[in-house]
Amino acid sequence: MGSSERSTLLSLEEYRSKSSFDVKQMFEEMEPPEYFEIKTKYLLIVNEALEIYNANVSIKIALGVALFANALNCLGSERHKKFYTDVWEGKILSCLAITELEHGSDTKRLKTIARYDALTKEFVINTPGICAAKVWVGNLGKQCTHALLFAQLEVNGVSHGLHGFVVPIRDPQTLQPYLGINVGDLGEKSGLHGIDNGWVMFDNYRIPKENLLNRVGDVNEEGEYETSFTDPQKLLGASLEILSAGRVGIVNESSNNLLRAVIIAVRYAAQRRQFCDSKGIETPLLEYQTHQYRLFPYLAATYVIKNFSNEFSDRYVDCVAASREGSLEMKQVSRMVSGVHAVLCCTKAVITWTTQRAIQETREACGGHGYHKAAGLGDLRNNHDPRVTFEGDNTVLVQQTSNWLLKLYNDPDERDFTVYPLSMFKFIDQLDAILSKKSDVTNVETLCSVSTIMTMYEWLICWLLKTTNRKMDALKSKYNDRFVARNLCQVFKAKELAIVVAEVSVCLAYFLILPASALRIAVQNYGP
Ligand SMILES: Cc1cc2nc3c(=O)[nH]c(=O)nc-3n(C[C@H](O)[C@H](O)[C@H](O)COP(=O)(O)OP(=O)(O)OC[C@H]3O[C@@H](n4cnc5c(N)ncnc54)[C@H](O)[C@@H]3O)c2cc1C
Known part of the structure; x- marks a missing residue:
C-alpha cells in the first residue's frame, strides 16, 4: 500500500498524526529559502516530489508552510520575517x-x-x-x-x-x-x-x-488607511506568485496522478488475460480494441500533459523572475500576469478533469481487482477529486479564461503576445484570415499531422471566440445586463472556448519541446 493511502486499521486521528509526523520529518530535509528570495522552482519541485510520496503530506506542507511563506514574501514586509523564520523552522504551522x-x-x-x-x-x-x-x-x-x-x-x-x-x-x-x-x-x-x-x-x-x-x-x-504599495509592478508580480503558484502545483500533481493511474491500468492490461482466440490462446486485455480505445487516449494525454506541466512550470518561474527583475514595463507585467492567470485557469480545469475521468476509467479497466484498496486507484480517485474544486472551482475558473480572451478580442491594444507564456494565441491577430481558410486536406496522413491538427484548433478557437462574442453582444443588448449575458453564454460557447484554449495550450507546449522527428515516428507508428 502506498503511503498516501489510509489503512482501515488506522483511525482518522492516527492517520492524521502520521501525516503530521511525516511533515515534521520533512522539515529536517528541506532547505528554507531566504526571506524575499523565495525559490519558486524549488518549492514546486518539493511539492511535486512529496505528492508522489503522500498527497496528505504535500498538501499539509503546501498550505502550512509554502503558501504561507509565499504570501509573507509577496504580500508582507520585513516586519513579518519572524513568522517566516518560525514556519520554516517548524515552530508554527499555518492554514x-x-x-x-x-x-x-x-x-x-x-x-x-x-x-x-x-x-x-x-x-x-x-x-x-x-x-x-x-x-x-x-x-x-x-x-x-x-x-x-x-x-x-x-x-x-x-x-x-x-x-x-x-x-x-x-x-x-x-x-x-x-x-x-x-x-x-x-x-x-x-x-x-x-x-x-x-x-x-x-x-x-x-x-x-x-x-x-x-x-x-x-x-x-x-490610524488612516493608506496604500503603501508604491510600485504597482511589484504588486502585480506579487499577485502572480500568490494566485498562480497553487494552481501550477495542482497541474503538476494532477499530471503525476494521471501518470500513476495509466501505468497501473496499462501494466495490468498487458498481463491480465481473458477469453481464448481460435487457437485456444488467452488474449491479454490490452489486445482488445475497446480496451485500447479506453486506455490509449489517456496514455496519450499523459505524455502531453506531463510535458506541458514541466514546460509550463519553467515558463511560470521565468515569468515570476521577469516580474521581479523590473526589466519589463508595468503594462507588460500586467499583461503577463493576466496571460499566465488565464492559461492556468483553463489548463488547471482541463487537466484535473481529465485526470479525474482517467482514474475512474482505469479503475474500471482493472475490473474487480481495480477496486481493491491495494490497487491504489480508489484512494487516488478520492484524493485527486477535490482538485477540481479547490484553488478555484473548475467551472468558475474557465470563465476567467473566456472573459480574458473576449477582452483581447475586443481590444487589440490589450494584446501583447510577447509576454504571454509560450507566446500563445498570437494567431488571434489573424482571426478573420484564419476563419476564411478552407481545408485542403485530401488524405488521412495529412489530416493526422500535427500541423493540420493545430491549424484546425486555431480555426476552432477563432470561430468560438467570434461567435461567443457575437452571442454575448446580442444578449447584452437584449437584457442590458452583463452578468446575465455572461451566464447565458457559457454552454456551447464560452465554456467550450476555454476548454479548447486549454487543449491548444497543452499541445503547444508539448509540440514545442518534442523533436519533430519523434513526432513523425509516433504518427507513423500509431496512425491509422
Ligand atoms: C478538500 C478541500 C480542501 C479545501 N481547502 C481549502 C482551504 O485550505 N482554504 C480555503 O479557504 N478553502 C478550501 N477549500 C474550499 C474551496 O476553495 C471551495 O470549495 C471552492 O472555492 C468552491 O467554493 P464552494 O465550495 O463554496 O462552491 P460554490 O462556489 O458554492 O460552487 C458550487 C457549484 O456551483 C458552481 N458555480 C458557482 N458559481 C458559478 C457560476 N458563476 N457559474 C456557473 N457555476 C457556478 C460551481 O462550479 C460548483 O460546481 C477546500 C475545499 C475542499 C473540497
Missing part, C-alpha cells in the same frame, strides 16, 4: 482561510471583518454570523497554530476590501485555541484523510496592527 460557509467561489462577498481599533492599534476580527464561518480550511481542524486569513479590512467605518492577515489560532506549545476563537474540525471527508480541514469563527478577536500583510495597503500611525 489558508478564505472560503466561508455562504461564499466560496464568489470571494468578493466574503464577510469576515477586521476592524481597526485606533486606541489599541489592533485589528478586531469578527465573524458576522454562522454563514461567514471560515470552512474547509486545511490544517485548521486540529493542528495549525496560525491562519493566513483573508478578511474585509475596515478603517474608520470605511471598507477597503479583502486583505491578508496573520492570525494566531492556537498556542504552539499546547495547541489550545486562544480566547475569542471558536475552531473545530470538519469531520471525515471522502479522501485526503491526513488533512484536518476545519472551520473557525472569530468573536472580537484582537491581533496586533503589524499582523496585516501590508504590501498592498497599511494603516499609518495616525
Whole structure:
C-alpha cells in the first residue's frame, strides 16, 4: 500500500498524526529559502516530489508552510520575517482561510471583518454570523497554530476590501485555541484523510496592527488607511506568485496522478488475460480494441500533459523572475500576469478533469481487482477529486479564461503576445484570415499531422471566440445586463472556448519541446 493511502486499521486521528509526523520529518530535509528570495522552482519541485510520496503530506506542507511563506514574501514586509523564520523552522504551522460557509467561489462577498481599533492599534476580527464561518480550511481542524486569513479590512467605518492577515489560532506549545476563537474540525471527508480541514469563527478577536500583510495597503500611525504599495509592478508580480503558484502545483500533481493511474491500468492490461482466440490462446486485455480505445487516449494525454506541466512550470518561474527583475514595463507585467492567470485557469480545469475521468476509467479497466484498496486507484480517485474544486472551482475558473480572451478580442491594444507564456494565441491577430481558410486536406496522413491538427484548433478557437462574442453582444443588448449575458453564454460557447484554449495550450507546449522527428515516428507508428 502506498503511503498516501489510509489503512482501515488506522483511525482518522492516527492517520492524521502520521501525516503530521511525516511533515515534521520533512522539515529536517528541506532547505528554507531566504526571506524575499523565495525559490519558486524549488518549492514546486518539493511539492511535486512529496505528492508522489503522500498527497496528505504535500498538501499539509503546501498550505502550512509554502503558501504561507509565499504570501509573507509577496504580500508582507520585513516586519513579518519572524513568522517566516518560525514556519520554516517548524515552530508554527499555518492554514489558508478564505472560503466561508455562504461564499466560496464568489470571494468578493466574503464577510469576515477586521476592524481597526485606533486606541489599541489592533485589528478586531469578527465573524458576522454562522454563514461567514471560515470552512474547509486545511490544517485548521486540529493542528495549525496560525491562519493566513483573508478578511474585509475596515478603517474608520470605511471598507477597503479583502486583505491578508496573520492570525494566531492556537498556542504552539499546547495547541489550545486562544480566547475569542471558536475552531473545530470538519469531520471525515471522502479522501485526503491526513488533512484536518476545519472551520473557525472569530468573536472580537484582537491581533496586533503589524499582523496585516501590508504590501498592498497599511494603516499609518495616525490610524488612516493608506496604500503603501508604491510600485504597482511589484504588486502585480506579487499577485502572480500568490494566485498562480497553487494552481501550477495542482497541474503538476494532477499530471503525476494521471501518470500513476495509466501505468497501473496499462501494466495490468498487458498481463491480465481473458477469453481464448481460435487457437485456444488467452488474449491479454490490452489486445482488445475497446480496451485500447479506453486506455490509449489517456496514455496519450499523459505524455502531453506531463510535458506541458514541466514546460509550463519553467515558463511560470521565468515569468515570476521577469516580474521581479523590473526589466519589463508595468503594462507588460500586467499583461503577463493576466496571460499566465488565464492559461492556468483553463489548463488547471482541463487537466484535473481529465485526470479525474482517467482514474475512474482505469479503475474500471482493472475490473474487480481495480477496486481493491491495494490497487491504489480508489484512494487516488478520492484524493485527486477535490482538485477540481479547490484553488478555484473548475467551472468558475474557465470563465476567467473566456472573459480574458473576449477582452483581447475586443481590444487589440490589450494584446501583447510577447509576454504571454509560450507566446500563445498570437494567431488571434489573424482571426478573420484564419476563419476564411478552407481545408485542403485530401488524405488521412495529412489530416493526422500535427500541423493540420493545430491549424484546425486555431480555426476552432477563432470561430468560438467570434461567435461567443457575437452571442454575448446580442444578449447584452437584449437584457442590458452583463452578468446575465455572461451566464447565458457559457454552454456551447464560452465554456467550450476555454476548454479548447486549454487543449491548444497543452499541445503547444508539448509540440514545442518534442523533436519533430519523434513526432513523425509516433504518427507513423500509431496512425491509422
Ligand atoms: C478538500 C478541500 C480542501 C479545501 N481547502 C481549502 C482551504 O485550505 N482554504 C480555503 O479557504 N478553502 C478550501 N477549500 C474550499 C474551496 O476553495 C471551495 O470549495 C471552492 O472555492 C468552491 O467554493 P464552494 O465550495 O463554496 O462552491 P460554490 O462556489 O458554492 O460552487 C458550487 C457549484 O456551483 C458552481 N458555480 C458557482 N458559481 C458559478 C457560476 N458563476 N457559474 C456557473 N457555476 C457556478 C460551481 O462550479 C460548483 O460546481 C477546500 C475545499 C475542499 C473540497
